[in-house]
Amino acid sequence: xxxxxxxxxxxxxxxxxxxxxxxxxxxxxLPKIKKDETIEVDFAGVKVLTPSWADEVVTKLKNxxxxxxxxxxxxxxxxxxxxxxxxxxxxxx
Amino acid sequence: MSIIKEQVYNWxxxxxxxxxxxxxxxxxxxxxxxxxxxxxxRLTKYLSENKLVxxxxxxIISAIIGEIGNNSFDHNLGNWPRERGVVFGYNIxxxxxxxxxxxxxxxxxxxLQQVKPELNNDKDALKIAFTKILSGRAPEARGNGxxxxxxxxxxxxxxxxxxxxxxxxxxxxxxxxxxIENDYQGCLAILRIKK
Numbered sequence: 001x002x003x004x005x006x007x008x009x010x011x012x013x014x015x016x017x018x019x020x021x022x023x024x025x026x027x028x029x030l031p032k033i034k035k036d037e038t039i040e041v042d043f044a045g046v047k048v049l050t051p052s053w054a055d056e057v058v059t060k061l062k063n064x065x066x067x068x069x070x071x072x073x074x075x076x077x078x079x080x081x082x083x084x085x086x087x088x089x090x091x092x093x
Numbered sequence: 094m095s096i097i098k099e100q101v102y103n104w105x106x107x108x109x110x111x112x113x114x115x116x117x118x119x120x121x122x123x124x125x126x127x128x129x130x131x132x133x134x135r136l137t138k139y140l141s142e143n144k145l146v147x148x149x150x151x152x153i154i155s156a157i158i159g160e161i162g163n164n165s166f167d168h169n170l171g172n173w174p175r176e177r178g179v180v181f182g183y184n185i186x187x188x189x190x191x192x193x194x195x196x197x198x199x200x201x202x203x204x205l206q207q208v209k210p211e212l213n214n215d216k217d218a219l220k221i222a223f224t225k226i227l228s229g230r231a232p233e234a235r236g237n238g239x240x241x242x243x244x245x246x247x248x249x250x251x252x253x254x255x256x257x258x259x260x261x262x263x264x265x266x267x268x269x270x271x272x273i274e275n276d277y278q279g280c281l282a283i284l285r286i287k288k
Contacts, residue, residue, distance in 0.1 A: 013133070013155075014163045047137070050163070076152045078152075
C-alpha cells in the first residue's frame with residue numbers, strides 16, 4: 001500500500017495538522033492495511049515538511065506497522081525533518 | 094499599534110536595527126495558527142517563484158519558521174499571559190533576507206519549568222531548549238523542534254538570534270548563549286539568510 005503525502009498538502013507544517021492527518025488516515029486508509037504489509041510513504045510533491053508534522057504521522061506509522069518504506073525524500077525539508085525524528089528516542093504515542 | 098507589535102519594535106530598535114537593517118520591515122500580528130501559516134506559505138511561494146533564495150534553502154527556511162511559529166501557539170494555547178498570537182515579518186535588502194517572528198507568551202523558562210521546576214534562569218532554559226529533547230507539554234512526546242532549528246540553521250549557513258527573557262541564543266556557525274541587557278517577555282527570533 002502506498003500513502004501519498006501530497007494528498008495532505010504541499011505544506012505539512014504544524015503538529016495539529018499532522019494529528020488531523022493521522023486521524024484521517026486511521027479512519028480511511030489504515031484499516032485496509034495488514035500489520036505485516038509493506039507501507040510506502042511517498043513524499044513526492046511535498047514542498048515543506050516539519051519534524052512536528054512528521055512526528056505525528058511517520059513516527060506513529062512506524063510504531064504501528066512493521067515495514068514502513070519512505071519514498072521520494074529528496075526535498076531538503078523532508079530529508080532534514082525525517083532525520084530529526086529518526087534521531088529522537090523511541091516513543092510510543 | 095498592538096502591544097505585542099510595539100514590544101517587538103522597541104526591542105528591535107534598541108538591540109538589532111543597526112545590525113540587521115530592519116527599519117523597513119513591516120510586522121503584522123497573526124492571532125491564530127491558521128492565518129500565520131497562510132502568511133508563511135505566501136512568503137515561501139514568493140521566495141521560490143521569484144528565485145530570491147535557492148529552492149533547497151526556501152523549503153528549509155519555511156520549516157524553520159514553521160517550527161518556531163507553531164511553538165508559540167503550541168505552548169501558549171489557552172494560556173496566553175498577554176496578547177494572543179505571533180508577530181511576523183520579513184525584509185529583503187541587499188544580499189540578505191531577514192525574518193522576524195515573535196510572541197508575547199510565557200517564554201522558554203516558564204514553559205520548561207512546568208516539567209523541570211528546578212530551572213531558575215532563562216539562559217539554562219534556552220540551553221535545554223536548543224540542545225536537549227525536552228518539552229513543556231508533558232506527557233506528550235515532543236521537544237525536537239528547536240534542535241531541528243539549530244541543526245538546520247547551522248548546516249545551511251544561516252544566522253539566528255533567539256531571545257527569551259534576559260538571555261539569547263546566537264546560531265552563527267555554532268551555538269552561543271549569553272545574557273542581554275534588555276529583557277524580552279516571550280520569545281523573539283530573527284533569522285538572517287544570505288541570498
